[in-house]
Amino acid sequence: MEHIYQEKYMMIRTAKTTDKNWIEEIFAQNKKILGGAGYFGMQWHRYWNQPKSNEFWIVIENKAFCHYLVRKKDNVKVVYEIATHNDFKKQGFGKKLIEKIGQPIELKTDYDSIESNAFYKKIGFAPIGVSYTKSDNKKMMNYKK
Numbered sequence: 362m363e364h365i366y367q368e369k370y371m372m373i374r375t376a377k378t379t380d381k382n383w384i385e386e387i388f389a390q391n392k393k394i395l396g397g398a399g400y401f402g403m404q405w406h407r408y409w410n411q412p413k414s415n416e417f418w419i420v421i422e423n424k425a426f427c428h429y430l431v432r433k434k435d436n437v438k439v440v441y442e443i444a445t446h447n448d449f450k451k452q453g454f455g456k457k458l459i460e461k462i463g464q465p466i467e468l469k470t471d472y473d474s475i476e477s478n479a480f481y482k483k484i485g486f487a488p489i490g491v492s493y494t495k496s497d498n499k500k501m502m503n504y505k506k
Contacts, residue, residue, distance in 0.1 A: 371454065380420055384426050387444045419461060425443075425446065437466070443459070455480060455484075456484050459506075469503050470501065471502075472491065486505065487506065488503065
């Protein structure tokens with residue numbers, strides 16, 4: 362079942378396989394925070410070839426996307442990636458995606474990313490601690506809303 366939400370010029374819908382190229386472009390623009398193109402390819406491929414009933418990619422076409430999972434034990438939405446195309450930043454697209462998935466939400470972002478940390482605090486997330494990635498021991502700020 363496709364999720365659709367529309368307000369003015371911000372139609373939010375479930376991602377389609379045809380969205381891959383523009384999502385990959387946004388991913389590449391934000392690779393310092395999100396990881397490299399190889400990581401995107403792995404996540405996208407797994408989503409379409411080994412789908413989970415509690416995993417979602419939602420989009421505002423050609424502008425922004427959010428990849429998240431609804432944790433089964435407590436219904437918390439865990440955001441894995443969210444990003445907006447550089448040409449559309451600071452226009453409310455990321456905020457609308459977060460509002461669409463609903464609360465409670467948990468996520469992690471690069472501890473040193475001033476832009477990401479400011480964004481999450483601005484839209485009401487509270488810092489809940491620090492963690493480190495398993496792969497490269499990168500410092501992450503954890504948030505909850």
